[in-house]
Each structure stands twice: as structure tokens, then as C-alpha cells.
Amino acid sequence: MSNIKSAQELRVLLEKNAKDKNYYLNPDMAFVDALLEGLIKNLNRYGYSSCPCRLSTGNYELDSDLICPCVYMENDVQKYGSCFCALYVSKDVYENKEVISSIEPSKR
Ligand code: SF4
DSSP states (O other): OTTOOSHHHHHHHHHHHHHHTTOEEOSOHHHHHHHHHHHHHHHHHHSSOBOTTSOOOSOHHHHGGGBSSOTTHHHHHHHHSBOTTSSEEOHHHHTTSSOOOOOOOSOO
16 A cells, blocks of 8 residues: 555545445545545555554554554444444445444554
């Protein structure tokens, strides 16, 4: 992901990742754009795209579980309908058949 330069490039990559795993990006495009900007900011700051909704340490080893899509994403989408940031959502949330329930962060 280190060769990603723009939020648009990142969106294409994350959409592909989501589709491969049968998840969806949040249909609220403005909301997603804000998260993508945060991911790009962290990518430029740390050299990896750590979660924009959590505090990163700047240490790759310590933050490796928070690199998007984080290790908590799949479980949170299955359990709550979205990841902690609500960047990724389930099919039912994407199709407005279910609302996102509140999430306890898995870490930090
Ligand atoms: S909570 Fe969502 S946006 Fe944050 S790193 Fe995990 S998958 Fe990415």
C-alpha cells in the first residue's frame, strides 16, 4: 500500500479488498472520503495506513494489528455490522436492511 498516493487510489484498493472478502465500503461516500484522507495522512506520517479512528504509536510492530483493514475488521463487521470506524460494513448494512450497532473498540 506504500505506493498509494491519493484517496481515490486507496478507495479502489479497499473496494477490491472488501469485495474479495464479501464486505462493503460504507455507502456514505463523504464519510468514506474523510476516513480515506485519515488513512492517507497516517500512511504519509508513519509509512503505513494505520486506523484513522485509533491512536497509533508510530512503531510498526506495535501498530501492525491496526493497519487497515485491521485484524479486528472481520469480527466486528460480523458482530456489529461494521468495523470500528464504519469504513467497512456488512452486506445487510450496505443494503439498508440492518443498522450498525455501537462498537466497543477491540483495542485502545
Ligand atoms: S476499524 Fe475499519 S477503518 Fe479502522 S483499521 Fe479497522 S478496518 Fe480500517
